Amino acid sequence: MSEANTHGTTAGAGSAPLTPVLTRRWLSPESWSLRTYEQLEGYTALRTALAAHPDQITELVKSAGLRGRGGAGFPSGVKWGFMPKDRSRPHYLVINADEGEPGTCKDVPLMMADPHSLIEGCVIAAYAMRANHCMIYVRGEALHCIRRLHHAVREAYEAGYLGRNILDSGFDLDVVVHAGAGAYICGEETALLDSLEGKRGQPRLKPPFPAQAGLYSCPTTVNNVETIASVPYIVNGGAEWFRSMGREKSPGPKIFSLSGHVERPGQYEAPLGTTLRELLDLAGGMKDGIPLKFWTPGGSSTPLFTADHLDVPLDFEGATEAGSMLGTTALMIFNETVSVPWAVMKWTQFYEHESCGKCTPCREGCFWMAQVLERMVAGRGTEEDIDTLLDVCDNVLGRSFCALGDGAVSPITSGIKYFREEFLALCESNRGQDNTQDRESALAGVAR
Template identity: 85%
Template sequence: MTEPSTSPVTPVLTKRWLSPNSWTLHTYEQLEGYTALRKALQAHPDQLIELVKASGLRGRGGAGFPAGVKWGFMPKDPVKPHYLVINADEGEPGTCKDIPLMMADPHSLIEGCIIASYAMRANHCMIYVRGEALHPLRRLNHAVREAYAAGYLGKNILDSGFDLDIVVHAGAGAYICGEETALLDSLEGKRGQPRLKPPFPAAAGLYACPTTVNNVETIASVPFIVNGGSDWFRTMGSEKSPGPKIYSISGHVENPGQYEAPMGTTLRQLLELAGGMKDGVPLKFWTPGGSSTPLFTAEHLDVPLDFEGAAEAGSMLGTTAVQVFNETVSVPWAVMKWTQFYEHESCGKCTPCREGTYWLAQVLERMVDGRGSEEDIDTLLDVCDNIFGRSFCALGDGAVSPITSGIKYFREEFLALCEKNEKAPELVGAAR
């Protein structure tokens, strides 16, 4: 087994971000833009699917499913129209990698969409963007118009005989629409709620036609794989989680932002990139992949942040939304704020999540207000047990993760609230 490569890499996904007018077609073409598309159109679609499989590219939206395998699920004979749908509904608290990518380098996403659509015999691509992300929506729409005008979209792209239309769709700000089947229902004009699976989208997705749903960062990686090859891609990251990754670091660090690093980079290394803990106040707890992933503590500074490393340590890589909290933050208070978010965003389709998140928020609010009891801790864990694995989609599982892990690592803080009947300190200036 090869050791993971976690040394800093020459920027790949973010290499154009600081270029003047990086979002324009002119800048993109000057920096190898659309060269991968020309190369891809010379290949057979199945060759591209095999290339992506060989690269080991895994979904960057949180689940980490191998992208090439997912593409291979699409039927070879297009009896019905095939669709590629891009999940750009970035709503996870702490996640902020796709929006900057669409702002700074929208053409990398568009080029990836064209290559992926060609590989899957899809002539229609939808990019579903979170409705509040107004600036990325404008940038993306402008980039799509530029691509049409240059002949990269529309009929007979670059005289290849391949046709593709891209539609940029603005969502309405529902977190649940980040779940792929709820996103598809929303695209169809229905209320955004998860579907029962099977059938899976590859068999019956958008308009009951074969559909692949991929994350922005996943698809934006594809042109680099086509140009560089699968072996080059595997020189970064670890054996089972290869490639570069955009880590979103927020919270109590000196320089929050997006940092591109190989998969398997540790928080200790990321903190060095981000200038260390803000004002030197020590780390208390952090999330490796957003609020829906179990918390880590200072003891987990050297956990490799790839899909296997995070899972082995008891959490998930998720969307690599690394939220960092120092010793001034109350864990019960932070957990309560996340739980209020999940209560608000539950679509209400299934009882465990609809009722469970409501009661979790009620109990946590009472505890944080200094009116809790020791029995409330057992009640929280019992409600979590009745949600986890029993809700219709992963929102329920994500909602219980900060609670169960918070109690696991910081039980004494929850007990202290009950014994002293004192309110938990709030984080000054924090947004709900």
């Protein structure tokens, strides 16, 4: 983690400093320990929350305008409000920590550096939704993160922050840390629920939605790690304080993951609405001074941006208005040395591999898109391949069972939109090779 992890910018205010919120403890000695967490206001929000009515907590989160940090940006308080208030069936809170999107790397460092912020957020959110069971579903490859979470959960149990009658409030909560098997599809909330139940991770048909029939067919809310870790700060600071950061429809701080051709890759906390230009200043600029060519605002499943989009406000509305999505704020930065068709091919190969195969458009579409791109990058493509790619994308977009298919076509369609000449160049090169081979064959025939 770079030193900039504890710095950010105020949107539209150039280099004005931001007091760290989500990352405030990351650089503290043994930041992951309960001792450090308690020294820095840890579990004070929990005491406040338990003294209030559950519905008051949900209304506070609604008023703060907290939106899901996992990519969709759905208002968290509204989502919590979907949970039924009766206790005829068990209620579940599930944390989606199956971070598998290429370029996305914000949740694992958060859990590594400050796991108790997630646990405190889990207790508060579970209390608000009347849930007595919480599952934290972590990507199986993140072994060190899983161990650290297990340790933090044990500390919380021993201190009375988890278990029976938490802080003499009468509220009970058990937390289970579950290691997934490394399937990208399990980042989709219903596939994650099937995986938790011991089934093959595949998306479910909706409706019913998890709030009505989720884990074990009981009311369930699935939230992202960063979303839930934001909750204790809202309880302590209040809705107005939270809304003082970011923009009107997308308030609050956000962790931006910068990777690729920047001088200091890492996690950078800044208010929603911050631009890539401001984030690049924090990251020391482009690596070796080579100019920016293209970038992703939210991981590989979001449409590409170019150097013309440096000043797009990175919030849910700003990214959408500019033709992409905020996603997980995983900014992969590519300079002018990188081939767009090659990068798009690598992402498409990932989606081909990770498609669960449940629906035909995604299963077959990802396979054929990868085949065509591999042929083009190898110099054996034709100009018709571009139209074929766009046609296949059109038959996948909006027709697949879950959002994986939509994400798979995003880099292809946006890559062709902004860099069509690079795809054409591959085809022209191929035609030139074919013409040379034809001439050589003709000359060989004359010689014979």
